[in-house]
Every structure is written in C-alpha cells, then in structure tokens.
Amino acid sequence: MSTTTDALLTIDDLRVVFGGRHAPRLTALDGVELRLAPGESLGLVGETGCGKTMTGLSVLRLLPPGAKVSTGSIRFEGEDLLRMPERRMRRLRGSRVTMIFQNPASAFNPVFTIGWQIDRVMSQHLDLDRRGRRERLAEVLGEVGLPDVDRIAAAYPHQLSGGMLQRAMIAMALVNRPSLVIADEPTTALDATIAAQILALLRRLQDEHGFGVLFITHNLPAVRQLCDRVAVLYAGRVIETAPTAELFAAAQHPYTRGLLASAPSVASRGSRLAAIEGSVPPDPGAVIGCSFAPRCPLAFDECRRVRPPAVPITPTHESACLLALEPDTARASA
Amino acid sequence: MSRFLGRRLGTAILVLFGVSLVTFTLARVIPSNPAALYIGPRARAEEIARVTEELGLNRPLPLQYLDYMGDMLTGDWGTSIGTKRPVLSEILDRLPATLELLITAMVIAVVFGTLLGVLSAQWRGRPPDLVVRLIAIAGVSMPAFWLGLLLQVLFFRQLDLLPLSGRLDTDIRFISPITDVTGFFTIDAFVTGNWVAFGDAAAHLVLPAVTLAAYPIGLIARMTRASMLEALGQDYVRSARAYGIGERTVVYRLALRNALPPTLTVLGLTLAYSLTGAFFVEIVFNWPGLGQFAVDALLNVDYPAVMGIALLGAAGYVLINLAVDIAQAWLDPRVRLA
Ligand SMILES: Nc1ncnc2c1ncn2[C@@H]1O[C@H](COP(=O)(O)OP(=O)(O)OP(=O)(O)O)[C@@H](O)[C@H]1O
Numbered sequence: 307m308s309t310t311t312d313a314l315l316t317i318d319d320l321r322v323v324f325g326g327r328h329a330p331r332l333t334a335l336d337g338v339e340l341r342l343a344p345g346e347s348l349g350l351v352g353e354t355g356c357g358k359t360m361t362g363l364s365v366l367r368l369l370p371p372g373a374k375v376s377t378g379s380i381r382f383e384g385e386d387l388l389r390m391p392e393r394r395m396r397r398l399r400g401s402r403v404t405m406i407f408q409n410p411a412s413a414f415n416p417v418f419t420i421g422w423q424i425d426r427v428m429s430q431h432l433d434l435d436r437r438g439r440r441e442r443l444a445e446v447l448g449e450v451g452l453p454d455v456d457r458i459a460a461a462y463p464h465q466l467s468g469g470m471l472q473r474a475m476i477a478m479a480l481v482n483r484p485s486l487v488i489a490d491e492p493t494t495a496l497d498a499t500i501a502a503q504i505l506a507l508l509r510r511l512q513d514e515h516g517f518g519v520l521f522i523t524h525n526l527p528a529v530r531q532l533c534d535r536v537a538v539l540y541a542g543r544v545i546e547t548a549p550t551a552e553l554f555a556a557a558q559h560p561y562t563r564g565l566l567a568s569a570p571s572v573a574s575r576g577s578r579l580a581a582i583e584g585s586v587p588p589d590p591g592a593v594i595g596c597s598f599a600p601r602c603p604l605a606f607d608e609c610r611r612v613r614p615p616a617v618p619i620t621p622t623h624e625s626a627c628l629l630a631l632e633p634d635t636a637r638a639s640a
Numbered sequence: 641m642s643r644f645l646g647r648r649l650g651t652a653i654l655v656l657f658g659v660s661l662v663t664f665t666l667a668r669v670i671p672s673n674p675a676a677l678y679i680g681p682r683a684r685a686e687e688i689a690r691v692t693e694e695l696g697l698n699r700p701l702p703l704q705y706l707d708y709m710g711d712m713l714t715g716d717w718g719t720s721i722g723t724k725r726p727v728l729s730e731i732l733d734r735l736p737a738t739l740e741l742l743i744t745a746m747v748i749a750v751v752f753g754t755l756l757g758v759l760s761a762q763w764r765g766r767p768p769d770l771v772v773r774l775i776a777i778a779g780v781s782m783p784a785f786w787l788g789l790l791l792q793v794l795f796f797r798q799l800d801l802l803p804l805s806g807r808l809d810t811d812i813r814f815i816s817p818i819t820d821v822t823g824f825f826t827i828d829a830f831v832t833g834n835w836v837a838f839g840d841a842a843a844h845l846v847l848p849a850v851t852l853a854a855y856p857i858g859l860i861a862r863m864t865r866a867s868m869l870e871a872l873g874q875d876y877v878r879s880a881r882a883y884g885i886g887e888r889t890v891v892y893r894l895a896l897r898n899a900l901p902p903t904l905t906v907l908g909l910t911l912a913y914s915l916t917g918a919f920f921v922e923i924v925f926n927w928p929g930l931g932q933f934a935v936d937a938l939l940n941v942d943y944p945a946v947m948g949i950a951l952l953g954a955a956g957y958v959l960i961n962l963a964v965d966i967a968q969a970w971l972d973p974r975v976r977l978a
C-alpha cells in the first residue's frame with residue numbers, strides 16, 4: 307500500500323485565484339501540496355495573508371465569493387473533493403470533515419441556543435431520534451469539559467464565556483465523529499490560559515478518537531504542543547514541511563528559520579516577523595523565481611530565475627529551497 | 641425582560657398622555673370660542689353662554705383638562721357636529737371595516753415584503769434582485785389613489801375578476817347574510833361557515849388591501865434585503881454552511897431570524913403612514929370604514945370627531961410600536977434575557 311492511498315487528505319498543486327473577468331487577478335494559493343495521514347495532526351503555519359485560511363476553506367469547498375480553484379486536486383479518504391457533486395459535498399461537511407473557527411463568539415448564531423445548534427448539526431447528518439441525539443449531546447459536551455449539559459444546551463451564545471463557547475464549538479465539531487477536523491486559529495481570540503486549556507483538550511480528544519487535525523495558526527508554541535508535523539506556508543506555497551521536533555530543531559528554509567527566530571517564546575499573536583525584512587509579494591502568482599528571494603538574506607541569482615522544487619532532506623523533511631538542493635555549490639556561486 | 645417591558649410601557653403611557661394634551665389643546669385652547677364651534681354657525685349669545693357653562697369652558701384650564709381626560713377614559717368622546725351622534729359610537733361602528741383592511745394589508749406587506757427582500761438578497765446583483773428593487777421603488781413611489789384606480793381598471797374593467805368597490809355585494813345581505821361576531825366580514829363569514837359571503841368579502845378585500853400594502857411592501861423589501869445581506873455575511877452563516885446545513889435552512893431560518901428585527905421596526909414606522917393611507921384607499925374603493933367619516937369631519941371642522949380620530953390613531957400607533965418592541969425583544973435573546 308502506498309502512502310497516497312493511505313492518506314486521509316492529499317492536496318496536490320492547489321491553486322486558488324481571486325478576481326478574473328472584472329476584478330484584477332490575484333493568486334492566493336500558488337500550488338499548495340499537503341499530506342495528512344489518518345489521526346495525524348498537521349500544523350499549517352505562516353504569516354498573515356499567506357493563504358492558511360484559503361487552504362482550509364478549499365477543503366470544504368467554501369471559498370469566499372470571487373475566489374475559485376484554478377487547478378489542483380484535493381483527495382479526502384480517496385475521493386476527489388473538487389469533482390464531488392455539491393449534494394455529496396454537503397453531506398461531508400459537518401460529518402466527515404468539520405471546522406473549528408477562530409472567533410467562537412461570532413461562529414454561533416446569537417438567536418438560537420447552543421443545544422439547538424449542535425442538535426441541528428446532528429439531525430442534518432445522523433439518523434438518530436430525539437432521545438438518541440440528546441444522549442449524544444450530553445456525551446460530547448461531557449467530553450469537551452462542559453458536564454453541566456442542561457445549562458449549556460439551554461444557553462444562548464451571549465451567556466457563555468469565550469472558552470466555554472470554544473469548547474461547545476469543539477463539541478459541535480466532534481458530535482458526528484469526523485475523521486478530519488480543520489481548526490483555523492481556534493485559540494487566537496482567547497486569552498493565554500484558556501487557549502492552553504483548549505489546546506490540551508484538542509490534543510487529548512485527538513488521542514482518544516484518532517481524528518486527523520489540520521491546525522491553522524501563526525502561534526508556533528501551540529504547534530509544538532499539538533502537532534505531529536508542520537507545514538510552513540509562504541505566499542501561497544508550502545515551503546517546508548517536517549515532523550514538529552525536527553522542524554524546530556533543524557529548519558532548513560531561510561524563511562522558516564526567520565520565523566522561528568522571530569517568534570517570542572510565549573504565545574505570540576499575529577507575529578509580524580520583525581526579524582525578516584520586507585514583506586510578502588502582493589501577488590505571488592506573478593513572481594518568477596522563489597517568492598521569498600526578495601527578502602532572503604541568502605538569495606543568489608538563480609533564486610530569482612527558478613521556482614525551487616520541494617527537495618527531500620530526510621525521508622520526512624522537505625524544503626523548497628535551492629540551498630537544500632546543493633547547499634555547498636549553491637552557496638559557493640552566491 | 642420585565643424591566644424592559646416596564647420601561648416600554650412607561651414610555652407608551654407618557655406618549656399617550658402627551659397626545660391627549662395636544663388634542664386637548666387643539667380642542668379647547670386654540671379655538672377662540674369652542675362653544676360657538678360646538679353649536680355651529682349662527683349661534684346666539686345666550687346659547688353660547690349655556691354651552692360654555694355646560695362644557696365647563698369657563699373653568700381653569702387644568703381642571704378642564706382633568707374633565708376632558710375623565711370624559712375620554714369613561715368613553716364620552718363628545719358628540720359629532722356632523723352626525724349629532726356620540727363620536728365614540730360613530731368610530732366603533734366603522735372601526736372593524738378599517739381594521740380588517742389595515743390588518744389584511746399589513747399581513748400581505750409583511751409576507752411579500754419579507755419574501756421579496758430575502759429573494760433579492762439571495763440573488764444580489766442578478767436579475768431577480770433588480771426586479772425586486774424595481775418593485776420596491778414602484779411600491780414606495782406610486783400614490784395609493786393612482787395604484788387603486790389602476791388596479792380597478794385592470795381587475796374589474798379589463799379582466800372582470802374582482803369587484804370594483806365596497807365591502808360586500810348587496811345581494812349577500814339577502815342571500816346569505818353575515819352573522820356579526822368580530823365585525824371583520826371575512827372572519828365572521830369564515831367562522832360561521834358562510835362560504836358564499838366569505839368568498840364575496842374576500843374578493844372585495846383584495847384590491848384595496850393590495851393597494852394599501854404597496855408602500856409597506858416596498859419599504860419592508862428594501863429593509864429586509866439590507867438586513868439579510870448583513871446576516872448572510874456573518875460568521876454564523878459561514879459556520880452553518882461549513883456544517884452542511886441546507887441552504888434553505890441557512891437562509892430562511894438561521895439568517896432570516898436575525899434579519900427580522902429591523903424589518904419589524906420598519907413595520908412599526910410604516911403603520912402610521914398606512915393608517916392615513918387607509919383613509920384614501922377607503923375613499924377610492926368606497927370602503928365603509930373610518931376614511932369617509934374622517935374626511936367629512938375634517939372638511940366640516942367637526943372638532944369632536946377629528947379629535948376622536950386623532951386620539952384613536954395615536955393610541956393605535958403607540959400600541960403598535962409597543963407590540964413591535966415586545967416582539968423585537970422576544971426575537972432577540974440578548975434583550976429578552978437581559
Ligand atoms: N475576499 C478576498 N478578496 C481578495 N483577496 C483575498 C480575499 N480574501 C483573501 N484574499 C487573499 O488571499 C490571501 C490568503 O488569505 P488567507 O485568508 O488564506 O490568509 P491567512 O494565511 O489565513 O491569513 P491570516 O493569518 O490573517 O488569517 C491573502 O493574501 C489575500 O490577498
């Protein structure tokens with residue numbers, strides 16, 4: 307059995323563009339490649355605007371109006387999501403693949419109770435009667451650390467704290483027993499101690515239930531706590547991917563090294579990468595060579611001419627940098 | 641919720657108090673000689689003196705106001721100069737017809753205005769949206785009497801589908817008379833199983849109700865469109881879609897529930913307009929409601945009648961806005977549970 311058929315999620319050469327006919331064309335994702343094994347937790351990190359959210363939304367086929375996938379494929383449990391009819395796609399959302407959002411206070415509908423909203427997600431996908439759903443709700447709320455089921459279920463979003471709401475959101479994400487959970491900055495809106503609790507909860511639930519997690523964040527310490535593997539996104543491309551420990555210990559790509567160097571040791575929010583001069587190219591699709599070259603302290607002529615391919619450094623560690631290809635010759639010619 | 645209710649109720653009572661002050665001022669203070677006005681033209685001096693004494697017009701104003709309030713609260717709204725009958729019974733005789741028209745029009749306006757607004761938001765920028773916006777503009781800008789005439793020409797003269805005017809065919813009175821229950825012909829005919837009369841009453845109701853509904857439909861459609869667009873852009877709509885909730889539920893249940901409060905506000909505001917609009921529509925369609933009575937009262941300077949109608953209108957307006965506020969609070973748990 308090859309790794310591709312084993313994979314839970316495989317994203318190949320995914321390109322997402324904004325605009326086109328009327329608005330100016332802008333490439334948001336420029337050939338993203340990702341693999342996620344069943345039960346694996348993959349961190350997707352990178353600066354603001356690098357395309358993390360677009361990657362997550364592409365999997366659910368919920369890109370904002372104006373954005374569309376131009377090429378590439380997304381395979382989930384062996385099925386091509388980009389070719390799936392909308393009806394089947396809708397059955398997948400909220401059951402096999404679920405999403406946890408950044409701001410729990412606005413992700414719930416303010417005029418319905420939490421219990422109603424989770425129940426609605428269950429009745430959409432599960433063939434359970436009212437009592438069965440009630441039991442499942444109690445079970446899942448208990449799992450996320452909200453054992454006072456009656457009170458939580460009857461509460462409206464404004465009556466719960468951010469931390470409780472995010473727990474409820476996790477309950478909603480898990481209630482139909484998904485195999486993939488996409489968490490888009492699930493702790494950014496919470497304060498540090500609550501954020502740590504939520505991360506620990508996610509980790510524990512993942513160990514217990516074995517769902518895969520695509521953890522989107524720019525919080526590197528959080529990645530360290532939660533993820534088995536990390537993919538670093540820069541200007542719409544994955545520029546380096548490695549097991550978490552290896553990435554933190556031996557990052558190859560100059561961008562990753564800058565990212566690690568600029569991250570404060572405590573949880574950072576919205577890190578602007580003070581350590582790396584310059585900014586992300588406005589339209590990565592228009593860059594010919596390496597999109598990081600303009601900011602890269604180690605860039606040489608070749609970097610501005612060729613798009614670096616992903617190069618294996620170890621069997622599990624890849625980097626899209628010419629220096630990884632032939633470190634010595636490349637540096638010599640610089 | 642109870643604190644909220646208490647506050648709103650307090651405001652409503654204050655407003656009614658203010659309105660009574662205004663009507664009192666208009667009736668007793670501004671006319672240089674209310675007694676002469678009451679008797680009518682060519683009043684003789686001793687008659688004026690008698691009436692002045694009778695009505696207590698020579699007493700201090702605050703006491704007069706108390707008397708006036710007392711009369712109003714005990715149902716003595718004065719005697720119409722035009723018909724020489726008590727104003728209150730004149731009004732109560734005609735009120736059911738006006739209310740039947742007004743309520744039907746409002747139900748039509750809420751249902752269609754909301755539906756059009758939702759469709760418009762769903763199809764933003766595409767042909768259905770443009771059509772709805774045209775309808776909304778037409779509804780808001782077309783004068784009611786003109787629309788009424790247009791509908792009469794089309795549905796009575798050209799198509800011969802609906803009656804021209806009135807509330808009921810005269811034959812109904814002989815063939816299948818309506819038993820009075822609520823004063824609303826359609827409801828009375830319905831609950832007594834009088835299908836002949838029900839069909840006739842409903843047919844008579846269609847054109848005036850649609851005419852009266854046109855303006856609020858336009859307003860409600862525009863308001864609903866705007867608030868639906870806002871709701872559809874919210875995070876919770878994105879989450880619902882991300883959880884596979886069907887589009888119909890997302891739009892008509894999850895988003896619309898959040899978009900309703902602004903619509904309700906508009907409804908409350910437009911009702912005052914529709915109340916006066918109803919009078920014009922009643923005249924165009926020869927509808928036996930308060931309209932003709934109000935116009936006659938105005939033209940004949942029938943002060944007691946005008947004041948009665950004004951007070952009734954103000955009370956109705958205050959009550960409606962109170963109801964709207966309560967409905968709003970009930971719709972929004974953030975207010976209801978505060
Ligand atoms: N509505 C939009 N219209 C046009 N371009 C957009 C829109 N939304 C996003 N983009 C583009 O897509 C790119 C990727 O955006 P995305 O939201 O995926 O970034 P992100 O990595 O999630 O950033 P953040 O950390 O701020 O959440 C951005 O650089 C932006 O240029």
Ligand SMILES: [Mg+2]
Nearest residue numbers: 358359360490
């Ligand atoms: Mg994002």
